[in-house]
Amino acid sequence: MTASPSTPAYGEETGAKDRRAATGDRLLDIVGLSKSFGTVRANRDISLHVERGEIVALLGENGAGKSTLVKQIFGLQAPDEGTIAIKGDAAPIKDPKDAIRRGIGMEHQHFQLVPVMTVAENMILGHETTKHGQLDLEGARQLVRELSEKHGLAVDPDAEIEDLPVGTQQRVEILKALSRKVDLLILDEPTAVLTPQETDELLEVMKELAAGGTSIVFITHKLREVLAVADRVYVLRQGSVVGEVAAADTDARGLATMMVGREVVLRVDKDEPKPGADVLRVADLVVLDDRALPAVDGFTLTVRAGEIVGVAGVEGNGQRELVEAIAGMRPPKGGLITLLGEDITKANPHQTHVAGIGHIPEDRERHGLVGSYSLADNMVLNRFDEKPFANGFVRNFEAVRENGEALFKEFDVRAASVMAPAASLSGGNKQKVVVAREMSFGPKLLMAAQPTRGVDVGSIEFIHRRIVAARDEGAAVLLVSAELDEVLSLSDRIAVIHGGKVxxxxPAADADRTEIGRLMAGDH
Amino acid sequence: MAWFSRNRSVTLTAVAIIVAAYVFYAINQRVAVSMIDFAWSFAVPLVLAACVGVMGERSGVINIGIEGQMLVGAFSGFFTAAATQSLWAGVIAGVLSGMLMGAFLAWTTVKWQMDQIIAGVVINIIATGLTSFYYKSGQSLTHVMPNIDIPLLSKIPLIGPVFFEGGPIALTTLVIVAILHFALFRTRWGLRTRAVGEYPSAADTAGINVIAMRLLNVTIAGGLAGLAGAYLSMEATPTFERGMTAGRGFLALAIMIFGAWRPLRAFAAALFFGFTSALASQLQASNIVSLPQQFINLLPYVLTLVVLAAAAGRVRPPAAAGQPFVKGEGS
Amino acid sequence: MPDKDVAPPPATPAAAPAVLERGAPPTPGGLWGALIRYQAIVVPVVGLVVAFVVGALLIRQQGVNPTYAYKTLFQSALFTRDGLNQTLQRTTPLIFTGLAVAVPLRVGLFNIGAQGQFIFGALAAAVVGYKLHSAPGIVIILVALLCGLLAGAMWASIAGFLKTSRGVHEVISTIMLNSIAVNIIDYLINNPFKEKGQAIPRTPQIAPQAFLNDMGIVPIGFPIAVILAVGTAWMLRRTTLGFQFETVGRNKAAAGYAGIKINKMILLAMALAGAFAGLAGGIETLGDIHRYESGFNANLGFDGITIALLARSNPVATIPAAFLVGALRAGASALQFDTGIQPEVVDMLLAITLLFVSLPLVAKLIFRRYAAKGSALTSGWGS
Structure with missing residues (x-):
């Protein structure tokens, strides 16, 4: 999401540059591909090719059309125009089954694993073998063991997916793709949930696969990874290919500029923080997740007025539960939360809002907005009963609309009008609506969870500036993000979370990327 | 054994129940057999209907219309049998009409994304309307389905006369439960069905046709509902009455939930329901307690609520039950 | 829908809102545009037409001329003084039971239990009506209606409570509660509240001074029902309570995030629904039956489901929907008398109409990309 800072990337020099050139044997050849959804043109006249044993990166910001493109290669969606030829065969790819038959494997951004089934069951789903009509689960276990041996990705075949950490689920997802005969492996944002170290391991696996003759299409928006592993890069912007370049001939800044179409500010400009009194104090907090296991387990942290504290960590280490507990959406099991000295441990979301917490939720579609409500209504979603938006029992539509229009302008929301339904907006504009609502009432504590996930670069810059501005006006800011780059560039102080505790x-100034990566992985 | 440690409490409960039943049998043979026999007759249509629910929800479709599907099965089965004077023709008609109703639910919800709960309610309204509109009084069957003895098995004490000696639909029900349980957890169809009901887009990307699986399963399940209806109008009694399913389709949903969406556990849960009714009648008949008849009648409904309230939070429904699947929208 | 990687431009028709009143997408003008804007009316009307065609086939199959049958049905329901009075007499409780289903639907709850809530209300009003026989009429009427309302609300609250405290799905619990209600009431009218010396189980007649009479052909309850329907619409649209109801119904997670007390809203909505259904029972008892006798008013609660779905859970639209159902029910008995057609033909007509209204395919076929996307009502057992 954030374009990478220009800090030197680990592993950059060991990249693809020293590997042999591709073989000249075209495995995938896409010509003139276009795809629209209603009036949205997701892909326009895209042509690209992948050769055998080549790693090709598809680079582009959110909304550039990368996922749509690979979904068509995998038969999940049909192109409106153009052809996709696999090994010279341009017959349309009917469905995933057809794609699999023709040697395409895909690792999906949202893992396509059944959570309540075992690794072995997931592995054979869709190409099961049976003995006398009965599933051959022993054979499936054997298959898992062989594959994980061969690719050096350890997994337990009898573990249930939902009990596995995300990093391991990722391995299963990749092994699943490899469990069939795969000539072309598509990886859709595979590193989003990995620690830097796990990412390095994955990049190694990719290189080995390529050396063994498997072609790889690799979707990402992380420039460092592209430079480390890809042979060639296609840059997508607004549905079109705007550049094709050999990874050896470019650098991070060049790629970022190509991706966004203009020079990108890779660092957030901000002054030195002027921390004031303690605003949020969390002590020995214990919070259970949906399965009643302690996700936050002895978490202690203080956030002062006028500073941004970033919580860095691999997703699933209790960040979500921490934020929900502070916001009052998930009652803690133990510990203490205070806001400006007031105990809010047992407060409900209404009370935490009144106490002065602004909360930009991680999942804006689920929590942050009501899709069928107008923007104006969404901008008072948690203040609908406050003056002037309601006079007692009766709502004041006039005030709601005026408030909406003011915020609409101030936060540069791009939409037809404040009466347009929230569902009709793009991700970046939706997020601006949430940010506007949560910042506009002068919060004492601003809690921003994944504030720029799925948001375009322009909106990212805007949201980052507003977060810094809120800090400068004296708010305490708690930033929780899975994007290490975002935490590094925005925070004044960094807390690394692992296993539900700090x-x-x-101080951000002393932070070292590799060191944080190690801590995120639980290595301390 | 891994299997035993995973299923310890269930296995122990089952063993305890069986032991208790035999102790009861040792104390009073006649009463034990008659009560458990009553429980099983009560349970047969519920077991079948719960299997309908299991097949639907395991593949992601909530079926509130079981009641209506059963009613149509009972109706068309009975009147076909009355017209042809052939019970077998009646059973076939019941199953086929049930499948037709199943297909109706399948196509409206899976193909055309109608809300599953509303579709089920519509099925119930249509079924009530159709069966009342075409109802003719004065029709009757001369006899119910004949009893069959399974050699050897029917000689087992207690279990034999209860389960292995009875009408063909009751006997078939035993086979259906066993097959469905095995198929759901041990076969390719079962693995795919469960994947489709838990996480359809995962099944889709693995090359499984989610829509086809759902259409197939919900339609076949409708046939089972039709069979349950046929049991009511041709095996339990030789008559059809308006609204004769009397809420059994909904009891079955509770049994399905109580049975954690597993056919064998649903079978046990249905027997438990049946046994409770048997116990109430027994107590009533022997003047041990004296309750108004209405309170005996409402017992299964209250029990359903109690069971559902107790089961809450302990069982987890298939994750995708109730949600339409649209290709390409998943990931 | 496009995948998440693609940001749709503002206000694409594909992302049309579930409600048209708040920020509709740009639609074409002219007649076509008007049809699109009023598709909430157009679709049921189309459904009704199809239903009547299918109904004609059913009637012909029974050897009766469909034109004659329909003429008989509507003539007796609408174009005679008695018939219209009968129709309005039935419409009145139906508006209430329609609301009893429609209001919870807005909160994402499907109340199948209006029937049970209704009969409890009817019984409570009847018992008050005969026990207080020496009180002035107006006192009896007010106390009886209040007791009916409370009885319905309490019965519905059981389902609300089971939902919020134990997660029991309201569809099953309300159906079970219907059956339980029938049995309990059957016991009560056979025992403590039974009219002495009567073979049929029923309560004594209520005090005559508590009869709700007609004003001309209009039953007194009818304007009350209309006022309450309009008031409910206003409540949903203009008040903070309505906003909370709607938010819970449309996005429960967001409601929780916004500090709305979801369980409280569920309990309130169910209690309110039960109050409507109970009030319907009370008005039916005081205005029409004048006692409680089982077998009467058998379907008023279940018809509420049909009415709410036809009205797309819009409270004001329950008025015409209830009128339609009331007229069909009122005409059905004349139809049977005249032609021997079973009154259940009305159930068939309504079921087919309902099917058309709730099949998204129908709106999509008619309006293509302009079809309003109905918000998903239910999401499985978990919620």
């Missing part, structure tokens, strides 16, 4: 805390 494993290290440091």
């Amino acid at each position: 494993v290290a805390e440091m």
